[in-house]
Amino acid sequence: MIHPILTTLYCLLSSTTNLNPPEIQALVESGLEYAYIEQFDSAQIYFDEVIESYPDNPAGYFFKAALVQLKMMDQCQFTGEKQYLTLIKQAIRYAEGILDKEDNLWAEFYLGNSHAYRAVYEGLKNNYFETFKYGVKGGRILQDIIKKDSTFYDAYLGAGSFEYFWARAARYLPLLRLGGGDVDEAIRKLHIAAEKSLYSGRTAQNSLVFIYGEEENYAMAQSLIDSLLALYPESKTFLWTKANIEFKKEKYITAASRYNELLSRYNAEKNKNYSNIAQCKLAIGKCHYKLGEKDKAREALKDVVRLKPHSDEYPLIKGYCREAYGLLSRIF
Helix, strand or coil: CCCHHHHHHHHHHHCCCCCCCHHHHHHHHHHHHHHCCCCHHHHHHHHHHHHHHCCCCHHHHHHHHHHHHHHHHHHCCCCCHHHHHHHHHHHHHHHHHHHCCCCCHHHHHHHHHHHHHHHHHHHHCCCHHHHHHHHHHHHHHHHHHHHHCCCCCCHHHHHHHHHHHHHHHHHHCHHHCCCCCCHHHHHHHHHHHHHHCCCCHHHHHHHHHHHHHHCCCHHHHHHHHHHHHHHCCCCHHHHHHHHHHHHHCCCHHHHHHHHHHHHHHHHHCCCCCHHHHHHHHHHHHHHHHHCCCHHHHHHHHHHHHHCHHHHHCCCHHHHHHHHHHHHHCCCC
């Protein structure tokens, strides 16, 4: 018979705060389903409920921050930056508070992922030093989780993404002498995340489509993105990925069709986002340019330039216009 005192002592030493009970899993998974189809307000309801019901848990703050980041990416604006940074800092603070008291892999996960997502955000703003700083910090935390527990599958997305971009940097920026990096191992980790993680599966699949495109393994990229769109036909995020893969494959007619589908969706919205429209027009213009269809290319590119008056509200339009001018100068 085990002595009751020893049993109590064992429980005290081995127990950690459960940051991922079934109630939180259900809320997060419901929110993510709406996030994948850009129904941001509906997704936020579930993440807000996590925050309200579990205010000391970093989960709600992290997933709401990730949602705000996705919304800013979708709308090509950074108007939610203040809210985003506040949420990321809250997720980090609560995760670190837990880790000050106990070893907790879910707290480490939210800490590492908060830094990793911050790295992606800084990359969108072309703040490359910040991207590197946060990426290394987050990536190493997520790698350490896997070393501690190889079955913590949600850590594989961030760890695999970090390892892939490290390997790419070592390949294309030899002067930095980064060393190391294994593309195959990075891809293996992302497949594990896609197949076995609780929350990271769809994002891991979408990341793999991008990576397989970069590595020119178009058959795998095509298979993965088609499976995502079969599940989420309303998703503009996944449709962009599909269109970009078709462009990489030099299937310019198919790519133009996908970009036109996106353009139709953006034009149908009540509150038009002119940055999205300009981005679609630029992509369509590139397709026609590659096809040698000068008149169609010129028309689409001029449409981009006509949207320049909206650049004060949508700053990314300036970059789209510069690119459009460059292509127009090559069309005689």
